[in-house]
Amino acid sequence: MRINHNIAALNTHRQLGANQAGTSKNLEKLSSGLKINRAGDDAAGLAISEKMRAQIRGLDMASKNAQDSISLIQTAEGAMSETHSILQRMRELAVQSANDTNTTEDRQKLQSEVNELTSEINRIGKTTQFNNKDLLKGDFDYKAATSASVSGTAAVTGLTLNDVAETFAGAKAGNAANLQTEDTKSVLTGGVAVTGADTFTTDQDEITINVGGTEKSYTLTGADLDAALTDLNTKLTTDGLDAKASISGGKIVIESTVKGAGAASISVTGGGFADTFIGNNANPATSVQGQAGAIRIGATDATATGGTAVTTYSPTAAANELTLSVDDQSYTVALTEPGAPYDLTDATDQGTFLTDINAKLTAAGAVGVTASFDASNKLVFTAGAGIENVSVTGGNAATGLGFATSTNAAAGADNKDIEINGTTYTLDAGNYADTDAVIANLNTKLAADDLVASIDTDGKVKIASTASTTTAIAVTGTGELAAQLGLDVTTATGHDAGSVADNTLDLKVNGQAATVTFTKGTAYTQAQVKDEITNQLKAAGATDFEVSIKDNKLQISSTLTGTASSVEVVGASDELATTLGLEGLNSTGKATENELLTFQIGSNQNQTMALSIADMRAGALGITGAGTGFSASSNVTDGTDNKFVESSLDITTTTGAANAISVLDTAINSVSTERSKLGAVQNRLEHTINNLGTSSENLTAAESRIRDVDMAKEMMEFTKNNILSQAAQAMLAQANQQPQGVLQLLG
Numbered sequence: 001m002r003i004n005h006n007i008a009a010l011n012t013h014r015q016l017g018a019n020q021a022g023t024s025k026n027l028e029k030l031s032s033g034l035k036i037n038r039a040g041d042d043a044a045g046l047a048i049s050e051k052m053r054a055q056i057r058g059l060d061m062a063s064k065n066a067q068d069s070i071s072l073i074q075t076a077e078g079a080m081s082e083t084h085s086i087l088q089r090m091r092e093l094a095v096q097s098a099n100d101t102n103t104t105e106d107r108q109k110l111q112s113e114v115n116e117l118t119s120e121i122n123r124i125g126k127t128t129q130f131n132n133k134d135l136l137k138g139d140f141d142y143k144a145a146t147s148a149s150v151s152g153t154a155a156v157t158g159l160t161l162n163d164v165a166e167t168f169a170g171a172k173a174g175n176a177a178n179l180q181t182e183d184t185k186s187v188l189t190g191g192v193a194v195t196g197a198d199t200f201t202t203d204q205d206e207i208t209i210n211v212g213g214t215e216k217s218y219t220l221t222g223a224d225l226d227a228a229l230t231d232l233n234t235k236l237t238t239d240g241l242d243a244k245a246s247i248s249g250g251k252i253v254i255e256s257t258v259k260g261a262g263a264a265s266i267s268v269t270g271g272g273f274a275d276t277f278i279g280n281n282a283n284p285a286t287s288v289q290g291q292a293g294a295i296r297i298g299a300t301d302a303t304a305t306g307g308t309a310v311t312t313y314s315p316t317a318a319a320n321e322l323t324l325s326v327d328d329q330s331y332t333v334a335l336t337e338p339g340a341p342y343d344l345t346d347a348t349d350q351g352t353f354l355t356d357i358n359a360k361l362t363a364a365g366a367v368g369v370t371a372s373f374d375a376s377n378k379l380v381f382t383a384g385a386g387i388e389n390v391s392v393t394g395g396n397a398a399t400g401l402g403f404a405t406s407t408n409a410a411a412g413a414d415n416k417d418i419e420i421n422g423t424t425y426t427l428d429a430g431n432y433a434d435t436d437a438v439i440a441n442l443n444t445k446l447a448a449d450d451l452v453a454s455i456d457t458d459g460k461v462k463i464a465s466t467a468s469t470t471t472a473i474a475v476t477g478t479g480e481l482a483a484q485l486g487l488d489v490t491t492a493t494g495h496d497a498g499s500v501a502d503n504t505l506d507l508k509v510n511g512q513a514a515t516v517t518f519t520k521g522t523a524y525t526q527a528q529v530k531d532e533i534t535n536q537l538k539a540a541g542a543t544d545f546e547v548s549i550k551d552n553k554l555q556i557s558s559t560l561t562g563t564a565s566s567v568e569v570v571g572a573s574d575e576l577a578t579t580l581g582l583e584g585l586n587s588t589g590k591a592t593e594n595e596l597l598t599f600q601i602g603s604n605q606n607q608t609m610a611l612s613i614a615d616m617r618a619g620a621l622g623i624t625g626a627g628t629g630f631s632a633s634s635n636v637t638d639g640t641d642n643k644f645v646e647s648s649l650d651i652t653t654t655t656g657a658a659n660a661i662s663v664l665d666t667a668i669n670s671v672s673t674e675r676s677k678l679g680a681v682q683n684r685l686e687h688t689i690n691n692l693g694t695s696s697e698n699l700t701a702a703e704s705r706i707r708d709v710d711m712a713k714e715m716m717e718f719t720k721n722n723i724l725s726q727a728a729q730a731m732l733a734q735a736n737q738q739p740q741g742v743l744q745l746l747g
Contacts, residue, residue, distance in 0.1 A: 003742055009735035016728035019721050026718035035709040045706045052703040056696050058603025063692040066685045069599040069611075072130040073685070076613055077678040079128040079136060083616055084671050086117045086124075090623070091664040093117075094649070098657035107652045115635045118618050118648045123639020125617035138615030140597045209254065211241045332364065418442070420463065423449060435461075507537065508568040510558050514540030529554065601688050611681055614674050621667040623649055629659050 028037055036042045036049065096102070097110045125136040133139075208217045218235050220228045232245045245254050350373060357371045374380050417426050425445040427438065439453045439461070446453060446463075454462050505516040516536045518524065524532065526549045533556065534547045544560045545567070556567050597611040618624040624636055624646035634644035649664070651657040 003739050006735060006739055008738060009732060012728055012732040012735045016725060016732060019725040019728055022721035023718060023725055026714055026721055029709040029714050030711065030718060033709055033711070034707055036707050042706075049703055049707045052699055052706070055603050056699050056703060059692050059696040059699065062601050062603055062607070063689050063696070065600050066689045066692065069601070070682050070685050070689075072133075072135070072597070073611070073678045073682045075130045076128065076135040077675055077682070079124050080616060080671055080675045080678070083121055083124055084668065084675065086121055087621075087623075087664055087668045087671060090114055090117050090649075091661060091668065094651050094657045094660040094664060097651040098654055098661065100654055104652070107657075111631075111648075111650070111652050114651055115631075115648050118623055118646075119637045119639050121616070121618045121621070121623070121639075122637065122646075125615065125620075126639055128616075135613055136616035138613075138617075138620060140595065141612045141614050209236075209241070209243065211243045214241060216241065420446070420451065421449075505533070505569075507533075507542075507556065508566070509537060509542040509545045509556065510560055510566060512540065512542040514542050599685070601685070601692070609681075609684075611678075613678070614670070616671065616674070618648075619646060621670055622663055623667050629656065629663065 029035060036046050039046050093110045093114055097107050102110070126134070128134070128136045206217060206219045208215060216235075216239050218232060220232060226247075229245050229247060236243050236245065243254055354371055354373070361369050361371065370382050372380050372382065417424050419425075425442065427441050427445070435455065439455060442453050450465060452464050454464070503518045505518075507514050507516065514537050516533050518532060530547050530549055537545060537547070544558060546557045546559055548555050548557070556569075558567050597613065599609050599611065601607060601609055614620065618636060624630065626647060629650060631647040631650045634647050636646040636648045637643055638645055649656070649660040651660050
């Protein structure tokens with residue numbers, strides 16, 4: 001026997017503690033009715049129970065949501081019911097007014113009621129609310145999707161894709177721009193004045209004519225000058241020489257019949273042509289001058305130049321007159337009065353002479369024709385811009401004005417040339433009706449170097465690269481053609497062309513993928529960009545979309561309604577994106593659901609339903625408007641004030657009333673469609689409520705089995721633990737008495 005440790009008492013004490021702990025838990029469960037009062041009671045069961053509780057409470061709230069949604073629908077549908085009644089009454093009035101038993105005054109009364117009823121429809125549509133939400137204003141109807149690609153380029157000048165173009169302020173297409181290139185005409189006149197009655201002496205009957213290197217000798221026949229002229233022209237024609245003879249100022253004039261750069265030079269020897277000259281010209285058409293955008297190519301002023309340098313001029317009666325032929329006009333001037341000779345190497349005498357002759361030319365009406373001396377001291381007569389032909393007859397070698405050996409031709413100007421990127425391009429000789437014709441000819445020269453010229457909608461000349469490599473463009477040089485076309489002549493300009501490897505824009509419209517391709521080197525206006533995208537999307541099978549440019553911004557929109565409506569810019573080359581001003585690739589625009597009424601009818605995310613309610617105001621129903629079928633003046637309010645803002649259906653005539661019946665039928669059908677939809681949704685929600693209730697009930701039962709205590713079973717456990725506690729107490733007393741037996745042994 002041991003007295004320091006009472007093992008039996010210790011064991012009994014432990015059992016008593018366990019029984020008391022069990023009794024305490026039994027009391028907790030019995031008093032709370034819950035099997036799980038703390039996580040330690042059932043950790044897994046607690047987690048499952050809490051998840052079920054969340055779902056149960058969500059189902060209960062969803063059921064409440066559905067009931068509230070039904071209330072909202074009933075509010076909207078109730079308002080539509082009244083709108084229906086009003087439309088039926090309006091139709092009734094229209095039918096009544098369509099009958100010709102009514103007078104004009106009767107119809108006015110009927111019209112007044114229609115006006116008021118229409119205003120009431122507006123009031124119902126504007127003021128019907130549920131929890132401060134406007135229900136019938138179309139705020140909760142489907143909206144179409146719009147692309148997120150927004151920025152466009154300038155509307156006027158258009159844009160050029162994957163290409164570079166220098167644009168200059170050139171002559172506008174359509175302006176009168178008659179263009180002529182160099183035209184030189186050789187004119188040869190005899191130096192001795194003769195008249196039609198003069199005859200030829202034997203030693204003067206044979207002459208030799210050289211036309212462009214072809215030389216022919218002729219013996220002139222005829223009793224007088226006129227007959228000799230006829231004989232000479234016959235021989236020239238027979239021999240195929242491009243020349244003709246005529247009489248001008250009493251002299252035989254032989255000239256080339258070919259105009260332009262191919263005109264032949266003419267010389268004559270023998271006969272009475274010892275003193276001769278050649279007058280030359282380039283002939284920009286007179287009609288060009290003074291017109292906006294006019295261009296002359298390769299043309300200088302018409303001139304007639306003396307062939308022999310003169311140093312003195314001795315006026316004599318024989319050489320007192322000089323005749324100038326300017327186009328079809330002839331001007332005869334007396335050079336000066338007889339007197340002392342002029343020293344034409346002296347600047348003073350030369351100036352006096354020129355002042356005198358120019359004054360005489362002006363007085364004779366030869367406006368624009370001036371006399372001057374060239375660097376070789378040759379006398380030159382110059383006709384200004386617009387003069388096609390100039391020739392001079394008169395003068396005499398003895399006086400120093402014989403023009404005996406002059407063969408100078410008018411110098412062609414360089415203004416038919418244009419220099420681009422260091423290369424000179426020369427236009428063909430010829431007459432050009434307008435700037436378009438010039439550009440067409442220029443393009444035949446530019447094509448070999450992958451360049452193209454065009455005229456944009458602003459009338460600006462554009463030179464662009466069509467190459468697939470980066471190309472800088474500069475218009476250089478000082479040619480007049482560049483200036484006439486309005487091209488800014490610079491020494492180092494041009495923009496680097498962008499990459500031409502990728503000209504595509506990838507889109508997805510309402511789920512349909514499509515690739516839009518732009519042609520390299522082509523300048524597109526905004527309208528052309530719009531058409532390209534529209535046509536290529538349609539070709540790819542995309543439907544229900546619209547491409548527009550508003551405020552210089554490109555916009556691609558879906559015309560579908562609902563969440564299926566979408567527009568997505570999948571991708572584009574960097575340059576194309578920049579050119580089109582696309583902001584935010586890989587972005588999608590679609591009808592967002594918060595534009596509809598969204599009902600949360602489940603306990604979890606995305607367990608919703610959406611409801612659209614169309615605009616039920618008069619304008620949306622088509623019973624107010626403008627034009628045929630509606631009143632000429634505003635007679636309908638928005639229902640909340642007395643300000644007339646719309647025009648109602650006009651039933652003041654038989655035709656108007658009959659047409660109104662059809663319009664009202666459509667409106668009634670629209671309201672019926674909406675009411676039917678609302679009714680269907682309401683019925684659905686009622687079933688939703690029933691289903692939610694059933695789900696909540698079953699889930700609650702399952703959660704109860706996990707968390708609620710079985711009272712009968714727990715009472716059994718409590719009774720057991722209580723009895724065990726009492727027994728343990730009794731046994732503990734017995735165990736404590738056992739060590740007292742040691743005293744008997746000691747005693």
